[in-house]
Amino acid sequence: KSAELLLSEKPPLETLISSHDFETVASKTLSAKAWAFYSSAATDCVTHRANKEYFDRIWFRPRVLRNMAGPVNMRTTILEERKCRGKQEDVDMPDVSMSAPFFCAPAAMARLVHDSGEMGIAKGCAEKGVVQCISTNASFPASEICGTVSPDHPFLFQLYVNKDRSATSKLLKSFPKSIKAILVTVDAATPGKREADERVRSDESLMTPMSGARAVNDKKGGALGRIMGNYIDPGLNWEDLKWLRKETRLPIVVKGVMSVEDAVMCAETGVEGVVISNHGGRNLDTSPPSLRVLLQLHLTRPDVFGKLDVYLDGGIRRGTDVLKALCLGAKAVGIGRPFLYNLNYGSEGVAHLIDILKDELEVAMKLIGITDLSQAGPQYLDLGESIR
Ligand code: FNR
Numbered sequence: 001k002s003a004e005l006l007l008s009e010k011p012p013l014e015t016l017i018s019s020h021d022f023e024t025v026a027s028k029t030l031s032a033k034a035w036a037f038y039s040s041a042a043t044d045c046v047t048h049r050a051n052k053e054y055f056d057r058i059w060f061r062p063r064v065l066r067n068m069a070g071p072v073n074m075r076t077t078i079l080e081e082r083k084c085r086g087k088q089e090d091v092d093m094p095d096v097s098m099s100a101p102f103f104c105a106p107a108a109m110a111r112l113v114h115d116s117g118e119m120g121i122a123k124g125c126a127e128k129g130v131v132q133c134i135s136t137n138a139s140f141p142a143s144e145i146c147g148t149v150s151p152d153h154p155f156l157f158q159l160y161v162n163k164d165r166s167a168t169s170k171l172l173k174s175f176p177k178s179i180k181a182i183l184v185t186v187d188a189a190t191p192g193k194r195e196a197d198e199r200v201r202s203d204e205s206l207m208t209p210m211s212g213a214r215a216v217n218d219k220k221g222g223a224l225g226r227i228m229g230n231y232i233d234p235g236l237n238w239e240d241l242k243w244l245r246k247e248t249r250l251p252i253v254v255k256g257v258m259s260v261e262d263a264v265m266c267a268e269t270g271v272e273g274v275v276i277s278n279h280g281g282r283n284l285d286t287s288p289p290s291l292r293v294l295l296q297l298h299l300t301r302p303d304v305f306g307k308l309d310v311y312l313d314g315g316i317r318r319g320t321d322v323l324k325a326l327c328l329g330a331k332a333v334g335i336g337r338p339f340l341y342n343l344n345y346g347s348e349g350v351a352h353l354i355d356i357l358k359d360e361l362e363v364a365m366k367l368i369g370i371t372d373l374s375q376a377g378p379q380y381l382d383l384g385e386s387i388r
Helices: 003-009 019-029 032-039 046-057 117-127 142-147 165-173 238-247 260-269 290-300 302-306 319-327 338-368
Strands: 076-078 096-098 102-104 132-134 155-159 179-185 252-257 273-276 309-313 332-335
Touching: 019 032, 019 338, 046 290, 046 319, 102 132, 117 132, 117 142, 117 338, 132 142, 142 155, 155 165, 165 238, 179 238, 238 252, 238 260, 252 260, 260 273, 260 290, 260 302, 273 290, 290 302, 290 309, 290 319, 319 332, 319 338, 332 338
Parallel strands: 102 332, 132 155, 155 179, 179 252, 252 273, 273 309, 309 332
Antiparallel strands: 076 096
16 A cells, blocks of 8 residues: 555544544554554563553542642653762763653654654654653664754663674764663563564564664564564673663663562662663563552652652553553653554654643643642552552
C-alpha cells in the first residue's frame, strides 16, 4: 500500500480523542512489520497487560469543596541541582524543565511508522514543551534529531552499552548540548522473545545509525528487537556505572529497575535517577507491573525518593495513570507505544496526543482536588488493598 492510500484510510486527526484511538488506527493502518514490532511484548504478554491493569486497580481518594476555579500548574523540573551536583562534583547541572510530568520514552526505529521518524516526534514534543528520550536504536543520529528543533529544547538519551566500549565512548562524545542526561538501559542483558515480531520478516535495509546494527533475519525469525540488539553488552554490571561516570559529565539514570533492592543500590551508587520499567513488558514476561514496584518502593523505602529522581514507565495511557504514579512519588513518567502510534499522523499527531494527555491530567488533578503537582501525594490514593 502506498503512503497516500494509508493516509486516506485514517480518520481525521481531530476525531481521535484518546491514546487508545491512536492505537486502534495504528493497528489498522501501519505496515504488518511496524505494527508487530511496536505492539509486541514478550511471550504471553502478561506483564504488558498487567502494566495497564495495575493502574486500574488503584482507586483515587478525591477531595471536594476546594475551589478548583483557578489555573492548574502541571509544569515540573527533573534532575534538579540538589540531587545532581549535590553529590557528584563532575556532573553538569542540567536544567530540564517540562510542561507536563511525562516524557516520550525511548523507542527504536520510529521511521517504521513515518518517514520523519524521531525527528517528527521531536517537532511535536518541542512544540508542546515535552521532553523526548532518544534511543540508541533510533533511525537517525542524535545530532540530526536534536537539530530539528531549537537548541534550547532539552532531550534525554537512552544508552545501550556496546560490547565494544570504545564505540560507546565515541557515541557519548558525539552528543549535542541539547542532551541533558543519559538513561542507561539495564534490563536487556538478552532480548525478550517477542513472538508477534518474530513472525514477520524484517526489512534487511533497516539499520540504526548510532549503533551500526542492521536487521538481518536469523534462524529464529525476524524479531527486530533481537537482531538489532546483538551489540548490547550482556556483561554490564554495577562496576560499569563507575566507568560510565568517567565517560560522561551528564547525569546518569538507570532504566529498567524492577526491585526495591536494585533501586536502593542505585541510590547508594550515586546515580541521579532510576526508571522503574519492565521495558513495556517486552523483555522478561511475568516481571511485575511497574506501578506495583513503585508502590513497594513507596511503602518500604521512602528515603530513596529523596536521594534520586524516580521515574516510571509502562502502561501509561491516561492522565489518571500519570497522576497515580506522581502521587506515589514518581517525578515524571515515560510513555512508550503511544508516541509511536501518534506519529502515524506525523508531528501533528504527536502534538495532538500531548494535548489530550495534558487535558486528561488537568481534569484528574481538579477532580481529586489539587491545582499544582507539588500537592500530589499518597493521601489521594486508596492503598488499602493495593498490594496483591
Ligand atoms: C521500546 N523500549 C525501549 N527501551 C529502551 O531502553 N531502548 C529502546 O531502544 C527501546 N525500544 C523500544 C521500542 C519499542 C517499539 C517499544 C514499544 C518500546 C521500551 C520503552 O522505552 C518503554 O520502557 C516502554 O515502551 C514503556 O511501556 P509503554 O508505555 O509502551 O506501555
